[in-house]
Amino acid sequence: MRTVTKSSKLANVCYDIRGPVLDKARQMEEEGQKIIKLNIGNIAAFGLMPPDEIVQDMIRNLPDAAGYTDSKGLFAPRKAVVHYCQEKGIRGVAVDDVYLGNGASELIVMALNAMLDNGDEVLLPAPDYPLYTAAVALSGGNPVHYVCDESSDWFPDIADIKAKITPRTKAIVVINPNNPTGALYPESLLREIVALARQHQLIILADEIYDKTLYDGQVHTSIAALSDDVLTLTFNGLSKNYRSCGYRAGWMVVSGDKRHALDYITGLNMLASMRLCANTPGQLAIQTALGGYQSIKDLVAPGGRLARQRDLAYELLTQIPGVSVVKPKAALYMFPRLDPKIYPIEDDQQFAYELLAEEKVLIVQGTGFNWKSPDHFRLVFLPNTDDLRDAVGRIERFLGTYRKR
Ligand code: PLP
Numbered sequence: 001m002r003t004v005t006k007s008s009k010l011a012n013v014c015y016d017i018r019g020p021v022l023d024k025a026r027q028m029e030e031e032g033q034k035i036i037k038l039n040i041g042n043i044a045a046f047g048l049m050p051p052d053e054i055v056q057d058m059i060r061n062l063p064d065a066a067g068y069t070d071s072k073g074l075f076a077p078r079k080a081v082v083h084y085c086q087e088k089g090i091r092g093v094a095v096d097d098v099y100l101g102n103g104a105s106e107l108i109v110m111a112l113n114a115m116l117d118n119g120d121e122v123l124l125p126a127p128d129y130p131l132y133t134a135a136v137a138l139s140g141g142n143p144v145h146y147v148c149d150e151s152s153d154w155f156p157d158i159a160d161i162k163a164k165i166t167p168r169t170k171a172i173v174v175i176n177p178n179n180p181t182g183a184l185y186p187e188s189l190l191r192e193i194v195a196l197a198r199q200h201q202l203i204i205l206a207d208e209i210y211d212k213t214l215y216d217g218q219v220h221t222s223i224a225a226l227s228d229d230v231l232t233l234t235f236n237g238l239s240k241n242y243r244s245c246g247y248r249a250g251w252m253v254v255s256g257d258k259r260h261a262l263d264y265i266t267g268l269n270m271l272a273s274m275r276l277c278a279n280t281p282g283q284l285a286i287q288t289a290l291g292g293y294q295s296i297k298d299l300v301a302p303g304g305r306l307a308r309q310r311d312l313a314y315e316l317l318t319q320i321p322g323v324s325v326v327k328p329k330a331a332l333y334m335f336p337r338l339d340p341k342i343y344p345i346e347d348d349q350q351f352a353y354e355l356l357a358e359e360k361v362l363i364v365q366g367t368g369f370n371w372k373s374p375d376h377f378r379l380v381f382l383p384n385t386d387d388l389r390d391a392v393g394r395i396e397r398f399l400g401t402y403r404k405r
Helices: 020-030 052-064 075-087 103-115 131-138 158-164 187-200 258-274 280-291 305-318 348-359 385-403
Strands: 098-102 121-126 142-149 169-175 203-207 232-237 249-255 377-380
Touching: 020 348, 052 280, 075 098, 075 249, 075 280, 098 103, 098 280, 103 131, 103 203, 103 232, 103 249, 103 258, 121 131, 131 142, 142 158, 158 187, 169 187, 187 203, 249 258, 249 280, 305 385, 348 377, 348 385
Parallel strands: 121 142, 121 169, 169 203, 203 232
Antiparallel strands: 098 249, 232 249
């Protein structure tokens, strides 16, 4: 029998958030062990349910939502996205510029598949949300990582971006608010990125899926609102701001000067048609969500559940010797640093594996986010404060034994 191997297109594709350490966790759970999962931003799994209005509308819409829709999506939810763009100051967006997807993930992969020829380069943040690196590689492109600077609130290093632009650079990915660092970028920095994109004719891929998950009264600026000319694809959806990852409801908006991108847009339309359409109940939820007043506001306001959990996780982690953390301004994650002088980790996947085996706490190692040195990990602060205390206590105990090795 011929051995069945995976396609060579997958040679450089990796997605460690759901990688080998998770397989081990699954096995431990099957054996009856209880794992504390700090590995994934699955909000509803922590009892943070979607707004009731969305759930009720989903139930009501279900009997009439069994058919395919137009491949870009239903008119009304796309119109709701157009209004959302207007609220955020993104100009010149019509219904035809909006694509609905089974989560933003599907549209991110689609946008890169339609864009890249073999060897084309895409600038991506390091650390990144690894779907981007994987999708660039799967599309035949070369992921080129620019550094986000931990000593500067994890902001993208503009000099590093400039140094990495080549004649083959086609696009730059900006994840703001950021996963895994929790950074929120100021307008001045976004303007610098827009200027570089304009100068080098780069497409901007703007991931804004956490744009309402903001702490301390922060305000989010959409990078697409800062230019009328630079071609920008903005990704967003209900997964995080509306706590409904499982409804798989996301959107992509094409803005900027589209006159020079008609061929690319034809490619996007073709890929959208090939997958027929996004799930119809999820599309209908978009309309309800964006039209309503409910989102994640109360949870992130001072004293709200997510704000309290962020504060607690930060306080507990920074008390551990050799652990430092930039306090997140947004999103659901922290990306703590383990001082290599105190924790000489050589293989951070092994580190995550041992933490899981010894303390039953599941995190994701920093290299899973294309961070080069094995000295960081990502943690989600979604568990309630009691569970967080327990989890960080276990991490502290594990690190204590690690120091003595
Ligand atoms: N973009 C970022 C930065 C994310 O963190 C995630 C999920 O964690 C996604 C996109 C995926 O979103 P969706 O559930 O809409 O596919």
